[in-house]
Structures are given as C-alpha cells and as structure tokens.
Amino acid sequence: MNGAAPESRTRRRTRRAILATAASVLARNRTATLAEIADAAEVGRSTLHRYVSDRDELIRATVEDSIEVVGQAILDARAHEGPPLEAMRRVVMAHVEVGDRLMFLFRDPHVMREYGVVEPEHPVEHDPVIELIERGQAEGVFAPHLSPQWVQRVLWALVTAGIEQVESGRMSPHGVASLVIDTLEHGILAR
Amino acid sequence: MNGAAPESRTRRRTRRAILATAASVLARNRTATLAEIADAAEVGRSTLHRYVSDRDELIRATVEDSIEVVGQAILDARAHEGPPLEAMRRVVMAHVEVGDRLMFLFRDPHVMREYGVVEPEHPVEHDPVIELIERGQAEGVFAPHLSPQWVQRVLWALVTAGIEQVESGRMSPHGVASLVIDTLEHGILAR
DNA sequence: CCATTTTGGGACTCCGAACTCTCATTTTCG
DNA sequence: CGAAAATGAGAGTTCGGAGTCCCAAAATGG
Numbered sequence: 001m002n003g004a005a006p007e008s009r010t011r012r013r014t015r016r017a018i019l020a021t022a023a024s025v026l027a028r029n030r031t032a033t034l035a036e037i038a039d040a041a042e043v044g045r046s047t048l049h050r051y052v053s054d055r056d057e058l059i060r061a062t063v064e065d066s067i068e069v070v071g072q073a074i075l076d077a078r079a080h081e082g083p084p085l086e087a088m089r090r091v092v093m094a095h096v097e098v099g100d101r102l103m104f105l106f107r108d109p110h111v112m113r114e115y116g117v118v119e120p121e122h123p124v125e126h127d128p129v130i131e132l133i134e135r136g137q138a139e140g141v142f143a144p145h146l147s148p149q150w151v152q153r154v155l156w157a158l159v160t161a162g163i164e165q166v167e168s169g170r171m172s173p174h175g176v177a178s179l180v181i182d183t184l185e186h187g188i189l190a191r
Numbered sequence: 192m193n194g195a196a197p198e199s200r201t202r203r204r205t206r207r208a209i210l211a212t213a214a215s216v217l218a219r220n221r222t223a224t225l226a227e228i229a230d231a232a233e234v235g236r237s238t239l240h241r242y243v244s245d246r247d248e249l250i251r252a253t254v255e256d257s258i259e260v261v262g263q264a265i266l267d268a269r270a271h272e273g274p275p276l277e278a279m280r281r282v283v284m285a286h287v288e289v290g291d292r293l294m295f296l297f298r299d300p301h302v303m304r305e306y307g308v309v310e311p312e313h314p315v316e317h318d319p320v321i322e323l324i325e326r327g328q329a330e331g332v333f334a335p336h337l338s339p340q341w342v343q344r345v346l347w348a349l350v351t352a353g354i355e356q357v358e359s360g361r362m363s364p365h366g367v368a369s370l371v372i373d374t375l376e377h378g379i380l381a382r
Numbered sequence: 383c384c385a386t387t388t389t390g391g392g393a394c395t396c397c398g399a400a401c402t403c404t405c406a407t408t409t410t411c412g
Numbered sequence: 413c414g415a416a417a418a419t420g421a422g423a424g425t426t427c428g429g430a431g432t433c434c435c436a437a438a439a440t441g442g
Contacts, residue, residue: 010410010418029301030221033399044420049401107298109355110220143381149361150352150370151379157348161341164300170340179341187378188342190334201388201440224429235390240431387440394432401426410417 015051017041019065020100022058027104034058063115066101073098079128084136085185091129092159092184093177099163106156129155158184206242208232210256211291213249218294225249254306257292264289270319275327276376282320283350283375284368290354297347320346349375 007015021041025032034055038048052058077094079087095102105112133151136142142151162180165171171179198206212232216223225246229239243249268285270278286293296303324342327333333342353371356362362370 008410008417014418030299034401035399045401046403046421047419050418053401055400108221110222137381140381142379143377146370146374146379147361150356150374153352153356154349154374154379157352158345161344161348165341165344168300170338179337183337183341183345183378185378185380186334187374187376188333188337188345189376190328190331199387199440205388225431226429236431237391237433238389241388244431246430383442385440385442387438389438390436391434393434396431397429399427399429402424404421404423406420408417408419410415412413412415 011051014043014047018043018048018051018058019062022062023066023104024100026059026062027100027107030108059111060115063105063111064117066105067117070098070101070105074128079132080135084132084139084141087132088136088184089177089181091132092155092181095155095159096162096177096180099159102156103160103163107160127152155184202242205234205238209234209239209242209249210253213253214257214295215291217250217253218291218298221299250302251306254296254302255308257296258308261289261292261296265319270323271326275323275330275332278323279327279375280368280372282323283346283372286346286350287353287368287371290350293347294351294354298351318343346375 018037018041022037025037025040029036034048035045037058038045041048048058052061073094074091077087077090079091081087129152130148133142133148137144137148158180162171162176166173166176209228209232213228216228216231220227225239226236228249229236232239239249243252264285265282268278268281270282272278320343321339324333324339328335328339349371353362353367357364357367
C-alpha cells in the first residue's frame with residue numbers, strides 16, 4: 001500500500017510539530033486560520049502545505065494522529081492491570097496528560113462525526129476504557145446500573161472541565177487529576 | 192434609551208425563530224454558514240440580514256438571547272426554594288430543557304470569552320446556581336471541599352454529556368435528567 | 383378588500399482565507 | 413566540504429461565504 005517512502009527524521013519531526021500544534025490550536029478555536037496554525041507551529045505557511053495539501057487533509061491527519069496519541073497514552077496507563085479503581089485513576093491521569101488532543105477530538109462532536117476513522121483498527125468492543133469499566137462493574141467496584149458508554153462519556157466531560165478550569169486560571173494544574181477522580185468517583189454530595 | 196420602536200408581532204416571532212435556530216445550529220457546528228442557519232430557521236438569507244447586519248451581530252444577539260432564556264429557565268426552577276437536593280434536581284431539569292442554548296453558550300469557551308456580556312445585570316455573586324450550591328454546602332448536603340464554581344462546571348459538563356448521548360441515539364430522552372442527577376450526586380462508584 | 387408590512391429569491395460585489403508557484407537560503411547528513 | 417533535502421518568504425490566483433440591492437409575491441391587519 002505504502003510506496004516504500006520512509007520519512008526522514010527532519011520531516012518526521014516537522015510533521016509531528018504541525019499535527020500536535022494543530023490539535024492544540026484547533027481545540028481552542030475551531031475557526032483558526034491555517035496561517036495561525038503555521039505560526040503557532042513555528043513553520044512557514046508554505047511548509048504547512050508541503051505536509052498537507054488541504055485544510056481538510058490537515059484536520060483529517062490531526063484526527064488520525066490524535067487518536068493514535070490518545071490511544072497510546074491509554075495503553076500506557078495499563079487499564080487492564082491491577083484493581084479497577086487504581087487503573088481508573090491512571091486512566092484519568094493519562095487523559096489529563098493528552099488533554100489537548102482529547103479536547104480537539106471531542107469538544108466539537110462535528111470533528112469526530114465528519115473525520116472519525118472509518119475502519120477502526122480496534123473495534124469498539126476492544127476499547128480498553130470500556131473493558132476497564134465493565135471489569136470494575138463485574139468486580140462490584142463501579143455502579144452496575146450505569147452503561148459503560150455513559151461512564152466513559154462522563155470521564156471525558158470531567159477531564160475537559162478540569163482542563164478548562166486550569167486554563168481559565170481558576171485552578172492549579174497540580175490538583176486537577178485528583179479533583180476529577182474524586183468527583184468522578186463520588187459526585188458532589190457530602191459523605 | 193430605546194427609540195420607542197416596539198416590534199410588530201410578526202417580526203418578534205421571526206426574530207425569536209432566528210435566534211433559537213442560530214443557537215441550535217451553532218451549538219452543533221460552530222462553522223455553520225449564514226445560509227445554513229437561515230435555511231434551518233426557514234427564512235430567506237435576505238430576511239436574516241434584515242434582523243442582524245452581521246455574522247458578528249448574529250452571534251452577539253444569539254448570546255444575549257440565550258443568556259436570557261437560560262436565566263429565565265433557572266429562575267423558573269426556583270433554586271432558592273426548598274431543600275437543596277430537590278432544588279438541584281429542578282435546576283438540572285431546567286438545564287436539560289434549555290440544552291441547546293447551554294451548548295451554544297458553553298461548549299465553545301471562545302463564544303462566551305468573546306461575546307459574553309460586558310455588564311452583567313446580575314453580578315456573579317447573585318448567580319442562583321452558585322448560591323444554591325453554597326446553601327447546600329452550608330446545610331451539609333453538598334461536599335464542602337468542592338468549590339461552587341467547580342460544581343457548577345461539572346453540572347454543565349454532565350448535562351451536555353447527557354444531551355449528546357440522547358442525540359447520538361445511545362440513550363432515550365426520557366431518562367437523561369435523572370441519570371445526570373444520579374451521576375452528579377453519587378459519581379460512578381458502586382454503593 | 384386594500385394599504386402596509388414582511389418576506390423570498392436572485393444578481394451582484396467584496397473580501398479574506400486558501401491554495402499555488404518560485405527562488406533564494408538554510409539545514410541536514412554522507 | 414558539498415550535494416541533497418527542507419525551509420521561509422513573498423507574489424499571484426482561486427474560491428466561497430458575507431454582505432448589498434432590488435423587485436415581485438405573500439402575509440398581515442385595519
């Protein structure tokens with residue numbers, strides 16, 4: 001399939017910088033200009049066009065890359081190992097760490113709806129987070145009456161909320177993960 | 192202040208339709224075209240321009256209108272009356288009912304940052320939801336270690352998540368409010 | 383029913399972002 | 413060092429949405 005054209009180290013680094021910056025900028029401003037993205041990535045507009053022909057292709061490539069990065073972060077969190085509660089905490093921290101990519105992918109549902117991968121390599125049944133939630137429910141740790149998809153969506157929502165709080169200066173970066181975990185686990189009632 | 196020019200019933204209705212539709216469309220696609228918005232509102236593009244001169248003014252007017260609608264819905268929820276827990280449940284249901292406006296206002300932080308009212312009639316200290324949360328904390332119902340702003344943000348996040356679940360067909364419209372309330376109150380742990 | 387208001391649709395211009403192309407310069411790496 | 417790769421900057425073109433105008437048709441309301 002691939003024309004046996006390995007990318008040079010230089011080009012690979014530039015490509016990474018472009019895609020990472022695009023995710024970060026587009027997450028915060030969906031109408032950002034290509035010039036703005038190029039500037040933020042510290043690259044000329046011409047160079048940007050050497051890597052992606054189109055705005056459309058830029059978004060497509062950024063989606064693909066972001067899915068890759070997020071997926072790897074979750075794998076690194078070893079969701080399938082250890083007690084579900086501890087695994088969930090690692091997963092939350094992993095989410096926070098790739099917050100930019102997550103916000104790019106999921107803040108605007110339009111992005112995933114239009115550009116989401118057509119042929120998921122790992123079908124939904126193998127999503128590590130879903131499996132973790134199901135495992136936790138089976139072991140009696142997570143509430144059994146909540147659908148795993150809902151729990152996962154809540155996880156995204158809280159992580160996003162936490163990141164926004166940090167960016168708006170209403171919260172220190174340090175405590176976000178634990179606050180999110182606490183709220184996710186226990187809600188807002190006194191106990 | 193106002194040039195004593197009361198708007199005819201006809202114009203008032205079309206204005207409402209335009210602003211409501213704009214909120215709904217822009218909430219789901221921040222890059223929607225004016226033509227798309229006009230179509231969705233079932234008015235001609237010319238008519239749209241008769242009510243707002245500019246895309247900028249359309250957004251500004253939609254923000255103002257949405258704040259009005261959301262504020263009224265929250266007032267109707269009587270946040271200051273009765274036990275905090277029940278008041279919070281009414282507030283959640285009110286949020287769900289004006290979900291479109293909420294998503295327009297808060298899904299993209301850029302909107303409120305750029306167009307949010309400059310002179311809030313009711314300063315932040317008088318936000319009924321914040322006051323409800325503080326009251327609930329004072330009465331020992333809500334967790335005291337969570338800042339009211341964080342609780343409010345979580346409330347928004349969960350309502351948004353619920354609405355999205357409904358729209359994606361993963362959940363029935365009926366049970367959303369109670370699911371959001373349950374998750375908000377207790378989190379995801381088994382109990 | 384008639385005067386007035388409101389609307390829809392088309393034709394037109396304008397503008398900014400997107401995209402293309404070229405060439406000199408810099409960086410990489412054997 | 414020297415060839416090849418990669419980049420930056422600028423000029424020029426294209427394109428689509430935004431905004432303007434006009435007129436015939438429809439709806440409103442007295």
